[in-house]
Amino acid sequence: MLDTSFDALPAGGARRRNEMERSGDGQSGSGRGAAGGAVGFRPLYRQVYDTLLKRLADAVWQPGQILPSEGQLAAELGVSQGTVRKALDALTADSLLVRRQGRGTFVADHDDKQSVFRFFKLRPDGEGTGMPTSRVTAIAEAAASADERGRLDLARAARVVRIERVRLIDARLCVSETISVPAALFPGIAELALPNTLYSLYATRFGITIATANERLKAVALGPREAGLLEVAVGTPALEIDRVAVDLEERPVEWRLSTCLTQDVHYLSVLR
Structure with a gap:
């Protein structure tokens, strides 16, 4: 693992x-x-x-x-x-x-290709632009879970907005992800038509600029829910990316759990 x-x-x-x-x-x-x-x-x-x-x-x-x-x-x-x-x-x-x-x-504008790939690290193995597109499958406000409170440093009574969506790379289903953000920092986001690049929306609509992202990677096997969303068999090998995004004031403002198919893509990290 x-x-x-x-x-x-x-x-x-x-x-x-x-x-x-x-x-x-x-x-x-x-x-x-x-x-x-x-x-x-x-x-x-x-x-x-x-x-x-x-x-x-x-x-x-x-x-x-x-x-x-x-x-x-x-x-x-x-x-x-x-x-x-x-x-x-x-x-x-x-x-x-x-x-x-x-x-x-x-x-920097997160809609720029350069900014998109600063945070989106999956690349196609062969030809293709690698530019991701997204489709929201569910969005709702709810009481923060213990995991969400821990990742986002929230109080016990805090609420979050959960966004569930799938992402495509070059028109192929590749990623299923659940995104949690503090409801207090993003009032009304659940009622919006969400763009492909959420970080641009965070900056322009809510005044929150993502400065850094801390990620943990793990190899997993897809469960029934993720397999259904990605239209593959249960147990298919995948890459899980657990990310906490931090804003310019060093606050954790987003927890994103992404499950990624890697048959035709790879994770690219440039180390300096």
């Missing part, structure tokens, strides 16, 4: 911020910096990173929106343009921003 655990990205940028604090950028010392407070011995670009990350978390900039130029941000924050560039590079490496040559820097 395979069981691995890894972080798709550091939670809320925490690991990258720690690396920044350790490495420095030659601009530490006393004085005042991006957040308007004493810099101390922290690198300036680390403080600029945190300041810009807070703006993303507060939805000051919306998905797909262009950011002010490096020069404008540098003048506003009272730091050098090189310091701003280094912070923007770090946010881009965390897939929170997108650089478009000749156009500028934009807030």
